[in-house]
Amino acid sequence: MSEPYNLFYWPLPFRGQLIRYVLAHVGAVWHEAEFSDIGAIKEQPVHDQPTPFMAPPLLFDPDNGFYIAQMNAVLIYLAEKHQLMPASATKRALTQKILGDINDVLDEVTLFGGRSMWEEGSWKPFVTQRLPRWLQIFERTATDHGATLEAGTMLGTDDLGLTDLATAALWFSMMDNLPALTPVISHHAPVVAALSRRVAKQPAIAALIAEQKANWGDLYCGGQIEQSIRKMVDEFGVD
Amino acid sequence: MSEPYNLFYWPLPFRGQLIRYVLAHVGAVWHEAEFSDIGAIKEQPVHDQPTPFMAPPLLFDPDNGFYIAQMNAVLIYLAEKHQLMPASATKRALTQKILGDINDVLDEVTLFGGRSMWEEGSWKPFVTQRLPRWLQIFERTATDHGATLEAGTMLGTDDLGLTDLATAALWFSMMDNLPALTPVISHHAPVVAALSRRVAKQPAIAALIAEQKANWGDLYCGGQIEQSIRKMVDEFGVD
Incomplete structure (x- = not known):
């Protein structure tokens, strides 16, 4: 079994909800980052961030150690990985x-x-x-x-x-x-x-x-x- | 030679410019829609639009008769078609x-x-x-x-x-x-x-x-x- 994804998003639906629907649908296990960790990673100097990004949502994939930000980029990344993109x-x-x-x-x-x-x-x-x-x-x-x-x-x-x-x-x-x-x-x-x-x-x-x-x-x-x-x-x- | 793409965007750079850079780079020929046609297609009832969309940019691809709106969707569509997406x-x-x-x-x-x-x-x-x-x-x-x-x-x-x-x-x-x-x-x-x-x-x-x-x-x-x-x-x- 894979380690859980880590989702950095505030504890509310909005932009995080689309990512959660996809994670739930594919049966993935994920961890919701602590509120304080979300603020901390967002406010770090760009040079110190694990990946350069402006604002949540941010997802960490432990399978390849990859961080990806921007709601739609996260969604497409997950959809490609879990075969949720159309063929045409x-x-x-x-x-x-x-x-x-x-x-x-x-x-x-x-x-x-x-x-x-x-x-x-x-x-x-x-x-x-x-x-x-x-x-x-x-x-x-x-x-x-x-x-x-x-x-x-x-x-x-x-x-x-x-x-x-x-x-x-x-x-x-x-x-x-x-x-x-x-x-x-x-x-x-x-x-x-x-x-x-x-x-x-x-x-x-x-x-x-x-x-x-x-x-x-x-x-x-x-x-x-x-x-x-x-x-x-x-x-x-x-x- | 293919028929030209038709780009519906106002005569200014901004969001249209990204699409134009891609079209120019791949050597595509495109037509810039008339100003009056851009307003007309945007304001049509959704039911009458050639494809349901809110606002330019909108691109028509004559190769397959396909309309695509949203700047980033147009860019990814062109990039997939013209091999501008990374392999990984x-x-x-x-x-x-x-x-x-x-x-x-x-x-x-x-x-x-x-x-x-x-x-x-x-x-x-x-x-x-x-x-x-x-x-x-x-x-x-x-x-x-x-x-x-x-x-x-x-x-x-x-x-x-x-x-x-x-x-x-x-x-x-x-x-x-x-x-x-x-x-x-x-x-x-x-x-x-x-x-x-x-x-x-x-x-x-x-x-x-x-x-x-x-x-x-x-x-x-x-x-x-x-x-x-x-x-x-x-x-x-x-x-």
């Missing part, structure tokens, strides 16, 4: 494209890591226009590749791949931890919402989510920006 | 990581697509702390892989690969079109600055840059945010 060149490219979209959605919902806080004037166009457009983009991708409310995958592959795990980690986490957003997601992307729920019900992923709920409750992205999202939902709703 | 799994992962870093730097220098404008209080920590740290990250990657002021590549590959082209497109464009930033770049990342200049001197890329200079001058990212960057440089400098 165009579907691999679409996997990359969807990971880029996911990264953008995560940036946008948190106003780029909480660089500013939500206000009525920014929240309303986000939940009524921008977020719906993102959802329509995901939905058309899924339905163009044959997914339905009952079955299928994002790119029409027979098995769940990186795209499905990442898509589900994005949208299921949002529905589960910020349930006020569920009607928006289900309305504009019913097939993607259903796929995300199917992925989240896979036993290894369901166990991961249950453990997180026990430890962290509904925590989503953390910090003042999570408070800001919850304030907007309470005060202005989603329509 | 860890170097492929580092390529992905560096593309993620590049995307973050492009976001940060433009305050995330101009969502706010630079002010003295944000500009000074950016040019004296954050940008230097990014540069140190690039520099350590290059020097860890054996690059010097005279020779070498970002990941120690024999030939220029996607990582080198993308890195050069990021930093050379910044030095060339916002020359006030050159001292910061040369100070914190002398090897990367030298590598970027070597890449930019490759004949196909040099020809691309010369044509852009003739048509667009020093235009960098365009819009109010470019004016804001230039105002900061003029008023507060880079130290």
Whole structure:
């Protein structure tokens, strides 16, 4: 049995969740780095870091002593290692494209890591226009590749791949931890919402989510920006 | 001879420039979409778009009738097609990581697509702390892989690969079109600055840059945010 991976990410879902879905799905064992170690490695002088990087997530693979940062780089690294990438060149490219979209959605919902806080004037166009457009983009991708409310995958592959795990980690986490957003997601992307729920019900992923709920409750992205999202939902709703 | 690629990106360097460096390097012929066509395809209902996507860059490959959006997805697609990806799994992962870093730097220098404008209080920590740290990250990657002021590549590959082209497109464009930033770049990342200049001197890329200079001058990212960057440089400098 391999030694566990070491994941440096704060104890909350957000960008770490996509990596955890992949690790859980492939049956990998991983260690979640201590909170103090995450801050320490991030703040070290670049010269002293085990690998030069700006911010978590960072993954250490003990099989080859390799550190890799950047959410999408970690995901692709794991997907290549654990055979979760599509065989066709165009579907691999679409996997990359969807990971880029996911990264953008995560940036946008948190106003780029909480660089500013939500206000009525920014929240309303986000939940009524921008977020719906993102959802329509995901939905058309899924339905163009044959997914339905009952079955299928994002790119029409027979098995769940990186795209499905990442898509589900994005949208299921949002529905589960910020349930006020569920009607928006289900309305504009019913097939993607259903796929995300199917992925989240896979036993290894369901166990991961249950453990997180026990430890962290509904925590989503953390910090003042999570408070800001919850304030907007309470005060202005989603329509 | 193949039909030309069609690149949908505004007539300015920024995110489009990385794709153009790759296309030029591999000797591809490409068409730059008309300004009006870029806006039209971006604003179409998702259902009517040729492929569901949020924003340029978008590339059309006539060889297989394939549209691909998201800068990093376009780059990886082209690199796989034209043999610009490293052979080793860890170097492929580092390529992905560096593309993620590049995307973050492009976001940060433009305050995330101009969502706010630079002010003295944000500009000074950016040019004296954050940008230097990014540069140190690039520099350590290059020097860890054996690059010097005279020779070498970002990941120690024999030939220029996607990582080198993308890195050069990021930093050379910044030095060339916002020359006030050159001292910061040369100070914190002398090897990367030298590598970027070597890449930019490759004949196909040099020809691309010369044509852009003739048509667009020093235009960098365009819009109010470019004016804001230039105002900061003029008023507060880079130290």
